[in-house]
Amino acid sequence: MRIPGRPAALLASAAALAALCGCTVQPAGADGKRGLPVQVELPGSPGPGAARSSPVPGVTRTAPAGTPAAPPSAAPAVPAPPVLWSRGDTGPAVRELQARLRQVAWLAVGPTGSYDGPTERAVKGFQGKRGLPRTGATDSVTWQRLVAMTRPPGRGELYPGAARPAAAADPRCLTGRVLCISKTSRTLRWMVDGRTLSTMAVRFGAQYTPTREGVFTVYWKSRHHVSTLYHSPMPYAMFFSGGQAVHYSYDFAARGYAGGSHGCVNVRDETAIARLFAQVRIGDKVVVSW
Numbered sequence: 001m002r003i004p005g006r007p008a009a010l011l012a013s014a015a016a017l018a019a020l021c022g023c024t025v026q027p028a029g030a031d032g033k034r035g036l037p038v039q040v041e042l043p044g045s046p047g048p049g050a051a052r053s054s055p056v057p058g059v060t061r062t063a064p065a066g067t068p069a070a071p072p073s074a075a076p077a078v079p080a081p082p083v084l085w086s087r088g089d090t091g092p093a094v095r096e097l098q099a100r101l102r103q104v105a106w107l108a109v110g111p112t113g114s115y116d117g118p119t120e121r122a123v124k125g126f127q128g129k130r131g132l133p134r135t136g137a138t139d140s141v142t143w144q145r146l147v148a149m150t151r152p153p154g155r156g157e158l159y160p161g162a163a164r165p166a167a168a169a170d171p172r173c174l175t176g177r178v179l180c181i182s183k184t185s186r187t188l189r190w191m192v193d194g195r196t197l198s199t200m201a202v203r204f205g206a207q208y209t210p211t212r213e214g215v216f217t218v219y220w221k222s223r224h225h226v227s228t229l230y231h232s233p234m235p236y237a238m239f240f241s242g243g244q245a246v247h248y249s250y251d252f253a254a255r256g257y258a259g260g261s262h263g264c265v266n267v268r269d270e271t272a273i274a275r276l277f278a279q280v281r282i283g284d285k286v287v288v289s290w
Contacts, residue, residue, distance in 0.1 A: 099153035
């Protein structure tokens with residue numbers, strides 16, 4: 001028994017459902033047949049034409065439109081070049097570094113063999129000029145750039161003026177704790193029981209204010225001393241004979257052996273004398289000899 005109007009009502013219901021769910025009826029193909037009758041678009045699903053996930057091996061699945069892209073993987077960190085020398089280091093390699101810095105006019109004072117404040121500032125300036133990190137420490141990259149711009153320094157550059165290797169220790173320096181000072185090589189050895197712990201370049205008094213020679217003892221230490229006679233700073237002063245002392249000299253650091261003291265033993269390596277000042281005790285022996 002046919003119910004009048006029923007097919008029409010069914011078709012109307014189907015059309016309403018399709019409109020509600022976002023369905024589309026597929027058009028007829030070339031053979032006049034229709035494809036799948038209905039393509040259902042559920043809420044939140046990709047629209048027509050969007051790539052679908054596929055379980056078929058070898059088929060690339062495309063994420064729906066609007067899906068946030070995965071963050072790019074971080075690039076591996078580049079390790080910093082190894083540090084070869086930095087402030088406080090001493091030795092022949094540091095002396096060569098200083099000589100090469102002098103060749104390119106970054107260091108004004110002669111090589112001391114001790115990586116001090118002026119050396120650190122010179123390295124920092126060299127690094128900044130060439131776009132390298134201004135650390136003040138000599139790493140492998142900084143050293144390679146410096147070597148490429150300079151030549152191997154000769155002995156005269158490594159030991160300019162009278163800054164020569166230390167002379168053999170005076171026999172009076174071979175026992176106890178001794179500041180063993182040689183006017184021949186213009187060097188100071190800090191020795192304990194015959195063993196040299198450190199060596200540094202020194203200069204002495206001028207012609208009319210000579211440094212006394214002989215055996216003395218350290219009788220007073222003054223870290224921030226200023227001369228009451230000449231009104232000049234004498235940092236890290238270790239007095240051994242009247243007003244004569246071993247101390248750091250800004251003038252010696254700036255002008256080298258072009259000048260002289262009023263009888264004191266001048267040191268131009270601030271890092272080295274700061275370390276020495278901390279080790280020397282009242283009563284330690286001082287030997288000044290040719």
